Amino acid sequence: MKAQFDKPEAPLTVVPVTIEGDYAIAGWIQKDKGGRALLKNEGGKWSIRVCAGDGLLRVSTLEMAGVSGPIAKRLAEKVAAAEKRLPADQVKKFSLFEGVLKIEAGTHHGHGHDSGHKHHK
Numbered sequence: 144m145k146a147q148f149d150k151p152e153a154p155l156t157v158v159p160v161t162i163e164g165d166y167a168i169a170g171w172i173q174k175d176k177g178g179r180a181l182l183k184n185e186g187g188k189w190s191i192r193v194c195a196g197d198g199l200l201r202v203s204t205l206e207m208a209g210v211s212g213p214i215a216k217r218l219a220e221k222v223a224a225a226e227k228r229l230p231a232d233q234v235k236k237f238s239l240f241e242g243v244l245k246i247e248a249g250t251h252h253g254h255g256h257d258s259g260h261k262h263h264k
Contacts, residue, residue, distance in 0.1 A: 144169060144180065144191065158233075159225035163218040166210050168199055170226065170237045178240025179222075181208055196240040204243065 148171075149155040156172045165184040171177060179200075181193040198204040200222060205215035226234050 144171060144182075148173065159222075159229065161218065161221045161225050163221060164214050166205075166214060166218055168218060168222045170229075170234075172233065172236045175236075176239055177236030179237050181205065181210070183209075191246045193246065194240060194244040195242070196238045198243050208245070 144157050145155050153174050157169050160167055160169045167182045167184070167189065169180045169182060171180060178194055178196050180191050181195070181199055182189045183192050193199065193204075193208045195204065200219055202212070202215045202219050205218060206212060210218065226237070
């Protein structure tokens with residue numbers, strides 16, 4: 144994620160990263176924006192599948208993104224536990240990403256996270 148989106152004028156903070164099987168959820172903050180990203184490991188390479196806010200805390204959203212029920216449940220529980228250890232103001236920024244943005248496999252979200260927010264206030 145940092146290789147794709149980190150910029151000198153807008154550093155990307157990625158924390159926490161929670162892994163369950165071949166899936167991970169990463170919280171991210173860039174300037175005054177934030178959100179969560181669902182990543183999948185395929186052949187040793189992690190790729191972003193979904194960008195969202197609080198939606199990625201719900202098992203139902205994870206299942207709609209292709210994560211199997213048991214893995215989705217464990218991942219959601221692990222993310223909640225990891226985020227409890229962070230400052231509240233940081234966790235609030237993860238909620239700022241509105242909606243759910245699905246990233247098709249094999250494509251790049253090349254304009255940075257800011258592009259996902261152009262339609263937001």
